Amino acid sequence: MANASQSPSQNTTTRPRISFLGCGYLGTTYAVCFAELGYEVIGYDVDAAKIESLNTGVLPIHEPGLPELLKKNLETGRLRFTTDVQSVADFADVHFICVGTPQRKGEHRADLSYIETAVVDLSQHLSRKVLIVGKSTVPVGTATWVQELVDRHAPEGLGVEVGWSPEFLQESNAMHDVLRPNRIVYAAQSEWASQLLKDVHRGILELAAVEDREVPVVETDLATAELVKVAANAFLATKISFINAMADLSEAAGADVVDLARAIGYDQRIGNKFLRAGIGFGGGCLPKDIRALSARAGELGVGESFRFLDEVDAVNTRRRSHTVRAVAELAGRSSGPNGPDLSGVRIAYLGATFKPDTDDIRDSPALDIARRLRSARADVVVYDPEGLENAQGFAPELSFVKTLAEAVAGADVVCAMVPWEEFRTLDPEALGQQVAERRILDGMNAFDPVQWRKHGWSYQGIGR
Ligand SMILES: NC(=O)c1ccc[n+]([C@@H]2O[C@H](COP(=O)([O-])OP(=O)(O)OC[C@H]3O[C@@H](n4cnc5c(N)ncnc54)[C@H](O)[C@@H]3O)[C@@H](O)[C@H]2O)c1
């Protein structure tokens, strides 16, 4: 990767000082990458253990490439982390809100309480005019409410403004997506704020120029900036549920959804990305974002137009019971009204995170299916390259092992659920010698069924 901090005009342009409030998957990546781009950055979080870890150069999450960049930029002195909101308020010209916006318990709406706390705390400590920019994913209308919070809680007469700039990074590719985004979207309420947002993003555009790339910039109004984000995620989720519905039909009709996806994907109007059928989408974003969008649309009186998103959600959730049934069939157990009884079946369960190359288990379909199999009394032995610690905390009823070999030893069924490279490259013959029975559920649709069957495996994919 080109060294972003060595882009040529680093010292010749205006570089506002930046804070990131909330140092999770989003805020930490941003703080590190913006220091790399040459900005002076402070990261703020209420989680003292996280801040201590970051300040000592230990990344509390798994994100490829980021540990090295964290260490490097701490050494430059451009990057530091704190739990002291006063020092954040004093330091930065632009404050990015990166706190979580999870689904509310028992509801589909987003929980905005973390945004409220962060904004109020910051506002009360400000002593000059600054720009506060929302980056968290929120229901449309939140920016206006945040401006009202700021007006109420910042010292009078400062004229603090709120802007919005949604974020599209994918975990596991986060560093690349921040340094080299496929677009920048922002909204400002004044010329002053618009100029500051230009200055903030200049580092990204300069890096693009050095690498002979272009990054489109969409400057728009607050409501549109907020909506762009949830619209993008809703579209992606719809694409995945569409192909999973086709997987159901393919199974029923004896077709192969992998070939089908490949064939429709050659049409550039459709495109071949986000058409991998499998155990469904999960993570800290797609599931909660489609629910919050649908709920917000209802509040704004256009709920009917978004009923399809409830079905997108339902198709996705059904993947989980469908997969449990597929495992039972592989194990030769029939399902009664209460589901299958899998007692005595030892399952080598490969994958716990919501996708590969992350330790994130939020709304992980793999982990949920593992729990359902355990509820059906299977002996589920889980291995995941990076997600074990998080998974163990969340689902202590499962057994966890530290190596693939331990997971597969003596297994009656292998469930390959998350396409980590370590799993995608499994050799059917070598694996066959370690298990008790050659039965595999390929929840990743990553294997060639012909090859596996040739080596004596009962192979079951999803939609094929
Ligand atoms: N993770 C992603 O890939 C991604 C990508 C784009 C957008 N988003 C959006 O970004 C937001 C953050 O997501 P995330 O995945 O980083 O969440 P996260 O849970 O990993 O991080 C949130 C952080 O905010 C901190 N926090 C909570 N209250 C705070 C407060 N009052 N002040 C300061 N810090 C506080 C938490 O301690 C935590 O470290 C969400 O709205 C999410 O939808 C996430």
Ligand SMILES: O=c1ccn([C@@H]2O[C@H](COP(=O)(O)OP(=O)(O)O[C@H]3O[C@H](CO)[C@@H](O)[C@H](O)[C@H]3O)[C@@H](O)[C@H]2O)c(=O)[nH]1
């Ligand atoms: O063809 C596909 C592609 C993805 N998935 C699943 O979909 C989920 C989401 O994957 P991905 O989008 O890669 O992960 P995130 O890191 O959650 O990123 C999404 O959510 C972020 C937070 O809003 C956005 O910034 C990103 O643009 C958006 O892709 C995962 O469970 C994947 O396994 C599929 O099942 N089939």
